[in-house]
Amino acid sequence: MVERVGVYPGTFDPLTRGHMDIIRRGAKLVDRLVIGVTTNPSKSPMFTLDERMAAVIRETVDIGGVSVAAFDSLLMDFAEAQGASIIVRGLRAVSDFEYEYQMAGMNQQLNARVETVFLMADVALQPIASRLVKEIALYGGAIGKFVPPAVETEVTARVAKLGRKGS
Numbered sequence: 001m002v003e004r005v006g007v008y009p010g011t012f013d014p015l016t017r018g019h020m021d022i023i024r025r026g027a028k029l030v031d032r033l034v035i036g037v038t039t040n041p042s043k044s045p046m047f048t049l050d051e052r053m054a055a056v057i058r059e060t061v062d063i064g065g066v067s068v069a070a071f072d073s074l075l076m077d078f079a080e081a082q083g084a085s086i087i088v089r090g091l092r093a094v095s096d097f098e099y100e101y102q103m104a105g106m107n108q109q110l111n112a113r114v115e116t117v118f119l120m121a122d123v124a125l126q127p128i129a130s131r132l133v134k135e136i137a138l139y140g141g142a143i144g145k146f147v148p149p150a151v152e153t154e155v156t157a158r159v160a161k162l163g164r165k166g167s
Contacts, residue, residue: 006030006086006117007079009071011130012037013045014151015055018128022090022119027065029117034082035060035068036075046134046158059148076111087116092126138162 008026012019012035027033037053039045045052053070060066071078079087087107089100097118104116121128128146137143137159144152 003031003083004029004086005082005084006033006088007036007075007082007084008033008088009036009038009075009078011040011043011045012052012056013043013047013130014133014147014155015052015059016125016128016130016133016147016151017145018090018092018121018125019130020059020148021122021125022088023060023066024063025119026088026117027063029088030086031065033066033088034084035066036071036078036082037068038070038075038078039072046155046162051154055151055154058150074110076107076114079114080111085114087114089116089118090121091118092121092129 006026006029008023010019023033023035035056037049037056039049047055049070053068057068060068069082075087087104089104091097091100100116100118107114107116133143133146133155136146137155143155147155
C-alpha cells in the first residue's frame with residue numbers, strides 16, 4: 001500500500017488555534033501530514049523560522065502522523081520532495097477562497113500529480129488570522145483565545161521586547 005502524504009504549508013507566524021484545527025483534521029485525511037514552515041518574502045515575520053519551527057513541533061508533538069519541515073522553495077517542489085500527493089489548505093472566508101483557488105490552479109499547472117484539498121475552518125475559529133493576532137498583541141490586547149498558551153507567552157514576550165504600540 002502506498003503511503004498517502006499531505007503537506008500543510010504556512011508561515012505560522014504565530015501558530016494559531018485555527019492552524020491547529022486544520023492540522024488535526026488534515027492529519028486524519030492522510031497517513032503522514034508534513035507541516036511545511038516557510039518564509040514568505042511578502043510578510044514581515046515576528047518570529048524567526050527556527051522559532052516558528054519550534055512552536056509547530058512543540059504544539060503538534062501529540063498528533064500522530066505529523067512531522068514538521070522548513071522550506072524556502074516553490075510549494076510544489078517541496079511537496080514533491082516530501083512525496084506528497086495532497087496539499088491541505090484552510091479556508092476562513094470567501095476572500096481566502098479567491099486567493100487559494102488561484103494558487104491551486106497555478107500549483108496544478110506546476111505539478112498535476114498533487115491535488116489541493118480545502119478544509120473549511122471551524123466556525124468558532126474563522127475570524128482568527130495570524131496577522132490580526134499580532135496586531136491585537138502589539139496594541140496590548142488579549143490573544144489567549146486565539147493561540148495555544150505557550151504561543152501566547154512567546155508573542156507577549158516578543159511584543160514586550162519590540163515595544164507595544166499605542167503606549
